[in-house]
Amino acid sequence: MKMEANHFKFLIFSFKSADSKLKIKNLKLLLAALALLFAVIGSDRAQQLPVGHATDFTSNQYFEPPHEQQVKMKLSGAEALPLPGGLLDVRQLRVETFGVDGKTELVVRAPQCTYAPLDGVANSAGHLELESGDGKFHVEGEGFLWRQNTAALTISNRVHTVIDMPAAATD
Amino acid sequence: MKRIIFLLAAGFCSLAAAQTNLSLSLPTAAPAAKAKPHVPTITMIDSDMADFDMNLHQAIYRGHVLVVDPQVRLTCEWLLVDLPAGGEHLNHVLATTNVVVDFTNEKGEKYHVTAAQAIYDYKVVEAVTNETVTFTGKPVVETATSIIYSEPMVWDRARNHFIFTEPKMISKDNGGTNSSPMNFLK
Numbered sequence: 001m002k003m004e005a006n007h008f009k010f011l012i013f014s015f016k017s018a019d020s021k022l023k024i025k026n027l028k029l030l031l032a033a034l035a036l037l038f039a040v041i042g043s044d045r046a047q048q049l050p051v052g053h054a055t056d057f058t059s060n061q062y063f064e065p066p067h068e069q070q071v072k073m074k075l076s077g078a079e080a081l082p083l084p085g086g087l088l089d090v091r092q093l094r095v096e097t098f099g100v101d102g103k104t105e106l107v108v109r110a111p112q113c114t115y116a117p118l119d120g121v122a123n124s125a126g127h128l129e130l131e132s133g134d135g136k137f138h139v140e141g142e143g144f145l146w147r148q149n150t151a152a153l154t155i156s157n158r159v160h161t162v163i164d165m166p167a168a169a170t171d
Numbered sequence: 172m173k174r175i176i177f178l179l180a181a182g183f184c185s186l187a188a189a190q191t192n193l194s195l196s197l198p199t200a201a202p203a204a205k206a207k208p209h210v211p212t213i214t215m216i217d218s219d220m221a222d223f224d225m226n227l228h229q230a231i232y233r234g235h236v237l238v239v240d241p242q243v244r245l246t247c248e249w250l251l252v253d254l255p256a257g258g259e260h261l262n263h264v265l266a267t268t269n270v271v272v273d274f275t276n277e278k279g280e281k282y283h284v285t286a287a288q289a290i291y292d293y294k295v296v297e298a299v300t301n302e303t304v305t306f307t308g309k310p311v312v313e314t315a316t317s318i319i320y321s322e323p324m325v326w327d328r329a330r331n332h333f334i335f336t337e338p339k340m341i342s343k344d345n346g347g348t349n350s351s352p353m354n355f356l357k
Contacts, residue, residue, distance in 0.1 A: 097225075106225070130223075137254065139230075141221065151225035159232065161216040165260050 054080045067100045074098070080115075088115045093122070104133030108153075110144070120148030128155060136164040214240040214261065216250070228254045236266070243274040245289070264291040270306070276331070286310035286324070302329040317342050 057080055061073040078092035093115075095108040108131075113124035128144040130153070131137065143156035219234030230252045238245040248268035255261050265288070272284040287308020294301045303325055310324040312333060321335035 139221070139223070153223040153225065155221045155223075157220065159216075159218045159221040161221070161230070161232075163214040163216070163255070163261065165212060165214065165255060 052082055063100060070100055070102060071098055083114065086116065086118055088117065090115050090122075106133065107131045108146075113144075113146075122146040122148075138162045212241055214238065216252070218250070223254075228256070230254055238264075238266075243272060245273075246271045247289070260293050261291070262293045265289075266291075270308075272304070272306075272326075280315065283313040284310060284324070284326070300329045303327050315343070 054077075056076075056078060058074065058076040060071045061075070062068050063070050063072045074096045076094045077090045079090070081089040081091075083089050090113050091111065093108070093110040093113050095106075096104055097106045099105050109129045110122075110124055110126065112126050113122045115122045123145045125143045128139075128141055130139040139155070139159065139161045141155035141157060141159040145154045145156070146152075216232055216236065216238050218232035218236040221233065222231045223229075224231075232250040232252070234248060236245075236247045236250045238250065245266060247266040247270045249266070251265040252261065253263040267288045270284075270286045270289045272286075272289065273281065275281050284306060286306035287310075288306070290305045290307075292301070292303050292305075306324040306326070307322065310321060312319050312321075312324060318341040319333075319335060319338050320340075321333075321338040323336060325334040326332075327334060
């Protein structure tokens with residue numbers, strides 16, 4: 001199975017509209033499809049997202065071989081509305097990342113964000129929460145920019161972090 | 172380099188002659204070689220903004236940074252944190268620009284440290300814990316009884332003492348503030 005280096009490597013994308021539930025599977029590179037009318041195939045070329053509306057969608061990104069059967073990131077949302085320029089207005093965004101052992105590493109939640117699938121960039125002026133899989137690291141703030149390709153997150157305002165860790169051992 | 176070890180116990184200073192470092196031991200210095208149980212602690216970090224690099228597992232906090240844990244309150248303008256893996260202790264933190272650290276020891280004695288930069292390192296090697304904060308950039312520590320200048324200044328948290336290099340100390344008269352003749356140690 002060939003995996004492209006850039007952009008999207010979502011191999012399974014499913015969404016549920018009001019009266020139907022579709023699931024798209026492709027062992028090769030697929031881009032996220034967010035409505036009945038659109039499916040975006042990942043490549044370095046600029047692509048245009050069709051107009052559409054999706055609800056209760058889920059998209060999985062898989063690891064590179066040899067762990068290609070394991071989910072690396074799961075992106076889901078309650079609603080996605082296409083915006084001009086190939087952007088998506090995503091509501092109730094939830095992103096989970098996993099280790100190759102299947103354990104949850106991070107969970108990110110945002111009530112709303114604008115997602116640029118081709119650039120792998122999400123941003124919002126609203127709230128963001130990020131939590132480690134074991135719940136021992138929690139961050140929240142207002143306004144964020146997420147760059148998927150570099151795994152970089154900027155929180156713009158009122159950042160609050162809580163780290164729950166073992167106390168230092170004393171000799 | 173002339174170095175002296177200086178011990179401060181229960182608020183009184185005494186010099187240990189012929190030593191090369193100046194070490195300010197807090198009265199609550201723990202006996203060596205006995206491990207405390209690992210009680211979870213909560214550390215909170217607030218700032219104006221922050222950048223998280225999930226590949227490097229680093230966070231950089233900028234603007235009005237405030238770090239609070241059960242013992243320490245730190246403020247600065249820029250803070251880099253190596254994010255610990257699940258369940259592990261923070262092992263490296265770098266704070267710069269207007270660093271202010273306030274902490275209270277187990278006897279309730281307060282310490283106030285200012286510096287341009289502070290580096291926190293935590294490491295356990297062969298069951299020995301090394302937990303230090305190294306202050307540079309004109310560091311000053313102020314207690315109820317004295318003010319000490321040292322460059323650098325190392326706070327050994329695991330052993331509850333300070334290590335000074337070529338320190339200068341101002342004693343406060345009878346525990347008062349700004350009322351005593353100045354007593355410098357070099």
